[in-house]
Structure formats: structure tokens, C-alpha cells
Amino acid sequence: MSADETEPPVTAFILVKTTPEWLALTVQERVHVFTTQVLPVIEAKTTGVRSRFYDTEFYSARVTDVWVWEADDHRAYQLLIDALRETPFWDRYFEVIDLLVGTENGYARTYGLAPVATITT
Template identity: 90%
Template sequence: MPTEKTEPPVTAFMLVKTTPEWLALSVQERVDAFTTRVLPAIEAKTTGVRSRFYDTEFYSARVTDVWVWEAEDHHAYQLLIDALRETPFWDRYFEVVDLLVGTENGYARTYGLEPVATITT
């Protein structure tokens, strides 16, 4: 039985820098802003998206946070970016410094190879 070929998930590393407007908010105001203004916009516009957040301000002056977005396909990723651009997240609370978008082990799929990865225990 043939298997349906599916598009690999899209991973975006969004490098951002906090703005003075974001830093002027209290911690609770930041949580409220994210949960009432950003998350609802994402949930209304797309599905199949997951996020993780990393603080980098301890090590970088140019990038304060890295947000990792995983989308089930390119369309879900595009909808995510469209949704974020319609919120104060984009250019009010954070400056988007760079977007690094890729698919995990793309080389392996291209050349029909097993992915090379490390696992330590």
C-alpha cells in the first residue's frame, strides 16, 4: 500500500530583541499581554503550531530571546507569521532581528540517507 508523502515540519528560529515598551510592563502585564493579545490571534489564524522560548539576554546584547516555532507545514508557518504581525508582539514588544527557517534533516531526505544525530546518556 503506497504511503502518502507529507511535507516535513517547518522549524523557525525567531531571534528577537525586547523593546523598551515591553520592558516597561510588569511581569504580570507581560503575561497578560501575551495570553490576551498574542495567543488568541495565533489560535484564531492557524493550527498545527507549537512554540518554545529561550532567554539569551544573559549572553547576547543583540538578541534577547529565541522563539522556536514548529509548524506542521509551510502554510501553517505563513499563517503564524501573518497572525503575529497583527499583534503588538511584532515591532512593538519585540524587534524581530532575524528568522532562520528550515526543516530538520533536510539533507537526509534529499539524499535518501539516515539522519546523523548524537545521543548521549
């Protein structure tokens, strides 16, 4: 990698399934657990990570939620996973089904091409 290039962001799709323990909590209890037991650990141990949440239980029995994380680089992603594993999110409130990790348009960077994408109006 040349000096003028930066490492591309890492995107992780964490596929999870809710546990009976999580579902037994009220909505208010879930928010409290997340904001007091999960977020503080992530914020204390990571930088350069952002998340979005997608509900999939309407369409899938195996995966109830997809948590999409973007990390500035591989180190930030690794710190994120280490932090999550120290919280009740990981295998207590959610069963982690799969981790799908990649970089957007990696093929384009590898072959020096412009990314190919669809645009609709």
C-alpha cells in the same frame, strides 16, 4: 512527493530583542498582554503550530530571546507569521532581528539517507 510521503514540519527560530515598552511592563502585565493580545490572534488564525521560548539576554546583547516555532507545514508557518505581524509582539514589544527557518534533516530526505545525529548517555 509521493502519495505516502508527507511534508516535513517547518522549524522557525525567531530571534528577537525586547523593546523598552515591553521592559516597562510588569511581569503580570506582560503575561496579560501575551495571553490577551497575542495568543488569541495566533489561535484564531493558525493550526498545527507549537512554540517554545528561550531567554538569551544573559549571553547576547543583540538577541534577548529566541522563540522556536514548529509548524506542520509551510502554509501553517506562513499563517503564523501573518498572525504575529497583526499583534503588538511584532516590532512593538519585540524587535524581530532574524528568522531562521528550516526542516530537520532536510539533507537526509533529499539524498535518501538516514539522519546523522549525536546521542550521548
